[in-house]
Every structure is written in C-alpha cells, then in structure tokens.
Amino acid sequence: MSLPHEAYAGLVSRLVALAIDIAAVALGAAVAVGLAVGGSQMMIRETPGWVGPVVGVAIGLLPVVYFSASWWIVGQTPGGMAMGIAVRNGDGRPLGFPRSLLRAVFGLAFAPIWLLGMALVLVDARRRGLIDLAFGTVVLYASQPNADDLAVSEP
C-alpha cells in the first residue's frame, strides 16, 4: 500500500516542529546550567572548576540525545508530537537506534545543510528533505493509517 502525496509532512509543519524542538532544547540547556551553577552556589557557595566543562559537554550532547532518543523510542520529537508528524523508515517502520543517532548527529553537525536541504520537501514526490534522502527516511502526518502498513519502495 502506498500513501498519497498529502500523507507526507510538508515544509511548514516540519519547520514549526523544529522550532518547537529548538526552544525545548534551549530551555533544557538553560535549566541544566541553572541547576549546575545555582546548585553549586547554594551547596558550597562557589562554582567548582569542573562544573563548566561538564555542563558544556552535557549541553553539547543534549540535542543529540534529545533528537535521537525521540526518533528511536517514539518516532516523534516533542515538536513533532505537537505538530502531529513522525519520522519513519522509507518502508514505514520505526527508526532503529543507529539510524536515529546518525540522523541526529549529521543533522546537527551540518545544521545549515539540513535546513537548506529541507527545500527539497517542496519538490519531492514524498516530501523528503536532504537528510531524509541521505538516511532513507520519510516524515509522515501521524494521523495517517498505521505506518507499518506502508510499503513504498525506495527510489
């Protein structure tokens, strides 16, 4: 069973979902910094030197963990849940952990290319962006029929 063109999420929905995710990650980073610095100030009245690097690493890993875990576990980031879109393999199955991690790492590492590559959504038959073409994924409206029934051959 193949899905119609309108079953795939378009550019506006994906950008809005991405904006929500960026806001959530920024909020999480701010909370982490606040907890680390404020907590150390409150407990020992100073900020140890190791807090900065640890918090830096945590904040650096936070977006990767956020996106990869969301795609792997439920197929949707919180922004995707809000906008009702989900990431699936080209055959409709949920993403495995390796593909989720790679998609997140490369997407974040080459964020400008990820964003520019989204323009392909406007012209692709299955509304795939560059990152989808690279990793063999599609983004569907979550209200569509069970994605497991999807049987679309990879181009």
Add this chain to the structure above:
Amino acid sequence: MSYAVGAAKLSVVVNAARVPLGLAVLLAERLRADPGDRIPPTVGEVGAFAIGMGDAAVSAARRAAGAAAQRAVALGRRPASSAVWAGRIFLEQPGVARATAPVTWAGSALAHRVDATVVRGRLVAEVARADALAFLRAQSASGIAWVRGEVLPTIIDDLVSDPKVRELAVEQAHGALSDAAREARHRSAGADARLEARVHRLFGMLARHEPSP
C-alpha cells in the same frame, strides 16, 4: 427599625406582633398584583377598615397575641365590609335622612368613625408591611451570610479534594490542549499544501501530484 447587612451580628428591631400581619399584607399584594405592575396596589378600603378595627380592638383590650389578632381580623373582614357598605347606602337615602334627622348627627359621627378606622388601618398596614420587609431582608441577608461563611467553603473544600473533580479538571485541560494542537496541525497541513502549490506555480512545475479529493 435598623438592620446591618453583611455584619457578623445582624440586629433587627421590629414589632414582632406586626410581622405576621405585614407578611399577610405582602402576600395579599403579590396575589392581587398583575404581572406587569411595577408598584403593587395598596391595601383596599375594606382591608384597611378590618385592620383598623382589629388594631383598635387589640389596643383597647391590650392583648398582644399576633396570631389571635390575625384570626380576628380575618374573621371580621367580610362582615365588617358588608356592614360598612350597607350602613353607608342606608344613611344616604333622602327619606331615611328626614326620618332619621335626629340620628343624622349620630350617623355622621359613625361615618367619621369609619373613615378614621380606615385611615388607622392603612397606617397600621403600612407599618406592618415595612416591619415585614425589614424582617425578610434581614433573614435573607443572614441566610446568605451563613451560606457564604459556612456552606460554600465546605463545598469548595470537598470539590478541591475530590479526586473525580480533579480528574475532570485535568481531562478538561488536556482536552483544551488537544483541541489547540489539532487546530494547529490542521492549519499547518493546509499551509504545507498552499506553500507547495505556490512554489510549483512559481517555477512553472507541472502538478505531478494532484491532491487527493
């Protein structure tokens, strides 16, 4: 009379014996009033006479049993009405006036007495009505204050601590959020299709993917 609304202690100074009479007057007004009347009709002449007779009798006998006075007034209302009307008609006849010239003075005095009784009855009815109104207002204010101070906090506490009510509130909030999210998804999906169609038109692309009906 005086009463304070909203204070913890409500004090009303009314003539307790007149409250039942005032309530009866108010009830009679309600029963006689048309639905469109903004000002209820005052006590009628017969009623005023009966009240005046009752008040005079009570004053003369110095008996202050309110219920007994009510019953006496009620019982005397109809006969007194007939007596007043018949007496006036009888005394206004010319032949009777000539024949009863010696008693004209007595008749005139009786008419004056009747008028004075009516005026007295109206006055008593007005005072009793005011007392009854004050009593009713004080009682209703006291009842509302009791409900506000005792009943509502208890009900609110029960509602707040009721798990079913909490569950309903959570479900309602969740439903509102779901509705908002559904609306946002619907609008963004429409924007997806419109943006794509404009891009296709802009670059002269053929509509390779006709929208589903």
